[in-house]
Amino acid sequence: MKTADSAPPAVVVLTDLVVFCRHLDLIAEIESRGLTPLFLFGPETPADRLALHRGDPRHPLSRVAQAVHVDDCELDTLLAGVRTYLTDYRVRAVLNCGEVFVEPAGALAEALGLPGPGAHAARVCRHKVLQRLAAPELAPRWAMLGRAGQAAEVADEWQDFPAVLKPAGRMSSSGVRSVADSAELRAELAQYPPDEMLLLEERVRGAEFSVETLVYEGEVLWSGITGKNTNEDGTRYFTETGHTSPASGLSAAEEDRLLAANASLLRSIGFRTGISHAEFRLSGEGVALMEVAARPPGDAITKLWHLATGRPLEPALLDLALGERPTVPAPRRRARQVYLEHPSGVLSDVTCAEDVPVSWVTTDGAWPRFAPVEPDAPARLVAVIVTREAGQQLGQWSDSGGRAVSVVVDGPLDEDLQGAAERLAKAVHISTGDRGDGDGDGTGGADGHVGA
Template sequence: MNGRRTLLIGAGREMCDTALANDMNFLLVETPKRLKPDLLKAVPEALIMDYEDQAALRRLIAPLHAADPFHSVVSLTEPGLQPAAEIAGFLGLSDEARHVVEGTRDKYLMRQRLNAAGVDDLEAIFVRSNSDIIDYLKCNGAPVIVKPVNGQASQGVTKIETREEAGMLDLSGMGGEAIAEPFLTGPEYSVEAFSFSGRHVVIAITQKLLAGIAAENPLVEAGHVMPAPLPTADRQRVCEYIAACLDALGFRDGPSHTEIKLTDRGPRIIETHNRVGGDCIINLLLLSHELDILEYVLKWPLGLAAPLPAPPISQRAAAIKFLLPRPGRVKRIAGQYAARWQPRVADLQIGIIAGDEVAPIRDSFDRPGHVICVGDTPEEAMANCDRALATIQIEIQAS
């Protein structure tokens, strides 16, 4: 086992399996709700607590650090990013993460920092009432996006086109703080990068597929395909823009996941995070580029990995598409086994069974399953997903 010790906050099964496979010395901190019994048995040691209680986290970690010091603190889950940054500063391991998390979790502050650096010029405002949105529409025109300042997984993200919609929007579910900003027009992408002592390497660009009318919230992601089918010139523009954004926000080390739109004015940022992407993007990266980014996440801060000299070259395409059934009670599901054995299906997950109630799809957590496929091209990978999904029959009885 490697002697250098890592504190993993809110790490899932994939992260822990990667740590175990690489003989890492680590302590897992996880909440009772999220820590599954099989994972508890697998990890060398675990601290079960609410890690968002940062005072309690410091109180419990301090004596453990004194007895057997930690050399890095890592989290890849959105609720764990702030606690991980704070505890890394508290232990004297890194102050950089605090600044980065502050400017990425707070989407209004992100806009301010990017605008101050001259990287972007999108004007966002704090929303404290529906009249703020109406005033913003008057000044900037429609449509606009309203979203929680610290949101995730498309929760609460709403496209507003009229003053009537602005007046009727329920702001109570946005955590008390929301922003409004212009709605960007253009295809949407996410960019996975890794920063090596301030040098940013774009590992992969993924094209996003939005749900549209298939979901109650049309902005929820219906799928992703990697690598994105982009012309070389556009890819270069995206890479240069991402590097400028990461510089402006203080990224120097570790992973980043940045969501952008390619507008008629060039790439424009939607949001960014100092973590890898969700929605199984790390699985797509492994399938398409044969690169396990989790190994870099774990090894780089310990000095156990060499920096990537250049972006990895994709060996094939990989895509994920999500199940988007209509709401109601599930009467019957059929065809899932036939779908699993369709050509080039890499993974199939269905999280509902007969008798379950399917909620309206308002955010990423409402999607009840997915299929992942590979292909020689992005188009082929997506077509393979479509063929597998067409095999699955979900009969819904309307509520």
């Protein structure tokens, strides 16, 4: 065992491949500071795909000297996985990317005396009921149903419909449903595992936003508001179909209300250091909390802020993990990601008529490079992102996993970026075939139309 002084300094990164492929530049950023990147990949990472990328000299993961792959995200499993990292290296930071390791990462960083959101804040951010208890002034009307197998009695007392039923600990809109009345609520309860904790709350009407925040020792250093679209109109689901950073169409008073609510939330949960991602709805003069996460935002939001500000967020994430104060410039452009409607069937191909490559990020294990341009440059199609694999079945968007293809566009701050996205998306064509087609030729297809 090396002594503390002789052991090489390192950063432990906790993640899954599907998430980290958005943040591959962190590897070079860690190395540029004379630190060794050490990885622990979780249960959502396919072992064969991880081995493929680590063995590919063109992939950044090939430069990683050590990577542990574990079967679950429990704290004891994490500790066993990083045991040799803690003995053979001087760990300077614990950097979590993704939802599944939020809670154990918070506990590990706190135990090591390293910067992080804090074990308490990390726990609250992984449980929606705890979020309601910690910030009651921001909560919609709600009831804790308890375990799904025992929830019917409590559910009978609920009279405020329509309502939203959601699991307390899932992510990516999984299991979140709108229920119209008591009968529908009872029927829906039978669809959840009997031991799953459930939350029932009023359905808040109003535009949805997320607030991304960099926090240093409890001080908010930077906050950005992202506008959201979902498929909730005409469906029972709340799958996110688009993001715009910074959000457009907000008055100064509305921005102030969102930022004040976010700052109050972070104080309430005792968030210390790191990045937070909180989702709110503006309803009349009020702000209602949907949920908060202690990790980088999902989808392309970090990339949208890169395009909007001209600077990537990954260096700031590492700064915070190391206990250093980062700086983030103000937005100078606006960027938007929108998911495209697709036909049902087996995904065959995605093509783009413009000179923009189609990036199959799950297959390649990497997102494309995002290059900011001058503030007044015309609106442009930046990327075409495919998050499913050829041969997979496409169907309903009941949660985030049902989406397949998105485009990223950016433009001047005063541009109608929603209109630009709809126009530029027409260059994209999604082809599907019937399951079992031997040649893979698409029997159905759709040009790029933005999702609901």
